[in-house]
Amino acid sequence: xxxxxxxxxxxxxxxxxxxxxxxWVRTKRAVKSAVFLEVNDGSRLSNLQCVFESPExxxxxxxxxxxTGASVAVEGILIPSPAAGQRFEVxxxxxxxxxxxxxxxxxxxxxxxSMEFLREIAHLRPRTNTFGAVARVRNRMAFAIxxxxxxxxxxxxxxxxxxxxxxxxAGAMFQVTTLDLDRLAKSGGSVDYSKDFFGxxxxxxxxxxxxxxxxxxxxxxxxxxxxxxxxxNSNTSRHLSEFWMIEPEVAFAELSDNMExxxxxxxxxxxxxxxxxxxxxAFFDERIQSGLIESLKAVLDKPFAHMTYTEAMAILxxxxxxxxxxxxxxxxxxxxxxxxxxxxxxxxPLFLTDYPKEIKSFYMKQNADGKTVRAMDLLVPRxxxxxxxSEREERLDLLEKxxxxxxxxxxxxxxxLDLRRFGTTPHSGFGLGFERLMLYVTGMANIRDVIPFxxxxxxxxx
Numbered sequence: 059x060x061x062x063x064x065x066x067x068x069x070x071x072x073x074x075x076x077x078x079x080x081x082w083v084r085t086k087r088a089v090k091s092a093v094f095l096e097v098n099d100g101s102r103l104s105n106l107q108c109v110f111e112s113p114e115x116x117x118x119x120x121x122x123x124x125x126t127g128a129s130v131a132v133e134g135i136l137i138p139s140p141a142a143g144q145r146f147e148v149x150x151x152x153x154x155x156x157x158x159x160x161x162x163x164x165x166x167x168x169x170x171x172s173m174e175f176l177r178e179i180a181h182l183r184p185r186t187n188t189f190g191a192v193a194r195v196r197n198r199m200a201f202a203i204x205x206x207x208x209x210x211x212x213x214x215x216x217x218x219x220x221x222x223x224x225x226x227x228a229g230a231m232f233q234v235t236t237l238d239l240d241r242l243a244k245s246g247g248s249v250d251y252s253k254d255f256f257g258x259x260x261x262x263x264x265x266x267x268x269x270x271x272x273x274x275x276x277x278x279x280x281x282x283x284x285x286x287x288x289x290x291n292s293n294t295s296r297h298l299s300e301f302w303m304i305e306p307e308v309a310f311a312e313l314s315d316n317m318e319x320x321x322x323x324x325x326x327x328x329x330x331x332x333x334x335x336x337x338x339x340a341f342f343d344e345r346i347q348s349g350l351i352e353s354l355k356a357v358l359d360k361p362f363a364h365m366t367y368t369e370a371m372a373i374l375x376x377x378x379x380x381x382x383x384x385x386x387x388x389x390x391x392x393x394x395x396x397x398x399x400x401x402x403x404x405x406x407p408l409f410l411t412d413y414p415k416e417i418k419s420f421y422m423k424q425n426a427d428g429k430t431v432r433a434m435d436l437l438v439p440r441x442x443x444x445x446x447x448s449e450r451e452e453r454l455d456l457l458e459k460x461x462x463x464x465x466x467x468x469x470x471x472x473x474x475l476d477l478r479r480f481g482t483t484p485h486s487g488f489g490l491g492f493e494r495l496m497l498y499v500t501g502m503a504n505i506r507d508v509i510p511f512x513x514x515x516x517x518x519x520x
Contacts, residue, residue: 065101072138072146079106079132079148080156082185083124085168093121095153097132100190103337107139107147108132120153126167127159127185173507180511180520188345191338192508195331196496200283202330203304203492206323207281212306215273217266217282222258223470225265226419230290232262232299262287267305267487268421268474271450274307274485275477281306283492291515295504296393298493300513307487313423313432313449316486317409320436320445321362323490324407328357331499339499347501353440354499356406363404366412367430370399390417396435396442408437420460422448423484434488441498447488454478 062070067077081099088094091112096105113121124130134150141147161167165179166186176183183189204214220234236255251258266282273280283304290297306323308315331339332354343350374385374395383392391410400408413433415424422431436445451457457478461468468475496508506512511520 063101064097064099064104064106067106067136068102068104068146070136072136074135074137077134077136077148079108079130079134081106081130083126083128083130083159085126086121086124095121095124095130095132095150097130098190100184100193102194103187103191103341104144107141107144108134108150108153109147110150110153117153120155123155123158124153125159125161125164127164129156129159130154131156173504177506177512184510187341189507191341192496192500192502193510195335195338195500196492196508198330198334199327199495199499200492202327202334203283205330206326207306210279212279212281213273213277215266215270215277215280215282217263217269217284219263219285219287220256220260221263221269222256222260223268223474224261224466225263225268230288231264232287232289234260234262264288265303265305265489267307267489270305270307271474271485271487272477274309274487275481275483278309279306293515295506296494296497298505298509298512298514299517301505301509302492304490304492305487307485309483309485311449311486312484313411313434313486316447316449316488317362317364317411317434317436320409320434320447320488320490321407324436324438324445325358327495328354328499335499342501346503347440350501357438360406362407362409362436363400364409364411365399365404367410367414368412370395370410373403374398388414388416391443393442396437397439400437400442401439404437406439410435410437415460418448420464420466421450421457423451423453424456424460436488438498440501441494444494444498445488445490447486449484449486452478452482452484454482 061078061080064079064081079097081097084096084098084105086095093110093113095108097108098105110117110121131154132148132150133152134148136146137149139145139147166182176186184193224231242249263286265286266284270280270282281304284302285300286303287300289299306319339351371385371387378384381394385395400406411434412425412430414429415431418431418433422433424431432449434447435443438444454475458468458475461471493505493508497505500508502508506514
């Protein structure tokens with residue numbers, strides 16, 4: 059007999075057919091003449107109710123061991139359910155406990171658990187409704203990213219996780235070394251990187267963008283989707299030290315093309331979540347973020363608004379008293395400013411463009427005014443910035459000058475500058491933080507709860 063998942067069983071007709079259900083017990087309820095097991099294998103949010111009528115002997119002994127968290131195999135027939143709120147149930151004929159979960163030690167008994175507590179048992183939290191739903195949505199969103207970009211002719215490029223250059227120029231990087239640091243510290247000597255594994259300082263990447271640009275200048279439409287790392291000592295609900303980034307890059311594309319792609323991309327992801335993750339999103343709407351579904355549907359209703367940074371700052375300055383951080387031209391916008399602009403002014407998603415060059419990365423194309431760059435951030439209600447990107451600086455002289463202005467090592471970017479020496483083209487791209495997308499589509503409040511095993515300052519467990 060083919061083993062069917064709970065989700066597959068839910069799609070069958072409740073016509074008395076024989077089924078085998080394998081999963082974990084969510085709840086057990088006993089009445090005078092029957093025992094009810096709610097079983098779930100993680101394939102969907104809803105459980106499958108298995109009813110044991112008047113269990114005796116070995117059956118009763120097995121059911122006694124089938125507490126919350128135990129893994130079981132149940133056989134029976136699928137029938138219409140007389141109970142309200144469910145279409146079918148399994149009239150069980152046998153139950154076998156595969157793995158027990160003693161009530162005195164299994165931490166996920168049927169009661170409310172705080173998010174903080176669940177982070178301490180990240181190896182078990184996927185068995186809860188909330189984190190099972192997060193995992194399923196995360197899976198579908200990852201697939202949807204590839205679906206969208208592949209359908210538009212993009213090539214998936216695997217960029218390195220170990221690098222010798224800082225893509226953001228900010229210096230917040232994790233160093234990778236095979237040197238004996240304890241011995242170096244005791245000796246008091248200087249570090250000889252010629253003896254290190256790579257013969258030079260090496261780091262975990264903060265972005266795959268610079269590397270994927272090289273393939274953009276050969277294959278035209280490319281993207282990378284993988285883990286990136288930031289060694290920022292930031293303990294907030296929106297920052298991680300290890301997270302996943304989607305970074306498309308398009309040759310011969312200007313800023314307007316970049317924004318059009320970003321809008322189509324986000325709408326595709328939201329549409330997919332609403333369609334293919336409906337049950338899980340309904341759960342998030344009810345339990346996590348009221349109004350979530352309506353706010354996501356609103357993203358699809360109309361074209362995104364556009365505004366320059368300078369225009370936005372003039373609006374913010376008129377309402378300066380409404381903010382904790384006073385707005386001024388040259389400020390890197392705070393979340394409160396971003397939410398105000400898209401919620402109160404634009405009434406929906408908003409592209410902000412042409413930021414001051416001093417608050418943006420060295421590779422962004424400079425505008426003729428000498429003060430701003432062709433950057434774009436996409437802001438969305440409830441959240442703020444969700445996508446950031448730019449047209450890249452393809453002019454060799456201006457890019458070299460900007461690297462030197464920021465005190466970066468010109469030689470370290472020699473290979474990157476070669477892309478401007480040989481067949482340079484205008485090109486554009488953006489980055490979407492996958493966990494930030496997950497926060498947006500699920501309504502979860504903390505970024506540590508939308509990645510299986512969060513990495514943050516002082517947190518590298520599991």
